[in-house]
Amino acid sequence: MSNTTPTPAKACMNCAYVLHSDSSTTSLRCGYSYFQQPPARRVQERMDHYDEVKAANWCSHWSVKAEGILSKKITNTPD
Numbered sequence: 001m002s003n004t005t006p007t008p009a010k011a012c013m014n015c016a017y018v019l020h021s022d023s024s025t026t027s028l029r030c031g032y033s034y035f036q037q038p039p040a041r042r043v044q045e046r047m048d049h050y051d052e053v054k055a056a057n058w059c060s061h062w063s064v065k066a067e068g069i070l071s072k073k074i075t076n077t078p079d
Contacts, residue, residue, distance in 0.1 A: 008064065013055040016063040024052045032061045 008014040012028055019031035029050035034042060 010058040010062050011055060012053040012057050012062075014065060015058065015061075016065045017061060018053070019047070019050055021047045021050070021052075023047045026052055026054050028053050028055060030059075030061075 012018055012030070015030075017030060017032040017035050019029045019034070020027060021029045024047070029047060030053045031050055034044060034050070037043070
């Protein structure tokens, strides 16, 4: 039995570069250009600068999201 997590399906909603946006009709925008900047130099443009994307679409820039501590579910377990 393997303990590896399956790779999610390629889709913008699962992409590491997706930006959630209230100003998008799909609520998603592609942040690939933003994330290509060095972290210390990142400056977010107006959201309309980033292309709207559909949740089920994907492109050649698609990358799996790294699971971080903020994305993990916390469950209460007895000591």
